[in-house]
Amino acid sequence: MTVLALLVTALLFGGMVLYSFGFAAFLFNALQPDEAGRLLRRACPHFYLFVLGASALAAALRFPGxxxxAALLAAVAVTVIPARQVLMPAINAASDAGDKRRFxxxxxxxxxxxxxxxxxxAxxxxxxx
Structure with a gap:
């Protein structure tokens, strides 16, 4: 169980770092800002689901030992839910409304x-x- 918990935790950490510092940066270097923003808007819900699933699984696997x-990983899982369900739609609404300050x-x-x-x-x- 410990090896599996380690691998899932490493996948979570690596996936978040790659998405945040690799994928997003690549998009803004390879595409026009509007195109990159649209693609990130489509990718974010999947990113948040990945973080939710990986962090919850890692917390469950880490719990016994x-x-x-386990609490650190559970905190990630719990706080990613409002990020996906509340914060992300609010960001999109501010962007759609052209409210740069709120965005x-x-x-x-x-x-x-x-x-x-x-x-x-980490x-x-x-x-x-």
Missing amino acids: DLIG GLLYGGSVMLTLTHIALS WALARFI
Whole structure:
């Protein structure tokens, strides 16, 4: 179970880092900003589902051996739900309405939340050592 928990936690961490710093950056370098934004809008719900599934599974697998690590991963799973269901639609609505100030605040919040998720998963991953 510990090896599987390690692999799922590593997948979560790596997937979030790749999406946030690789995929998104690549899109904005390869496409026009409007096109990149549209593609990211379509990809984000899938990203959040990946984070939800991987973090919940990693928390469940880690639970018997490391309560702190399991709690860190569960915190990611719990907080990604409102990010997907509330924050993401609010970001899209602000973008559609052309409200740049609101968009900037909401998008900045989503970036901070994602960075927090990455940090929590890194902390949980480091606890395997």
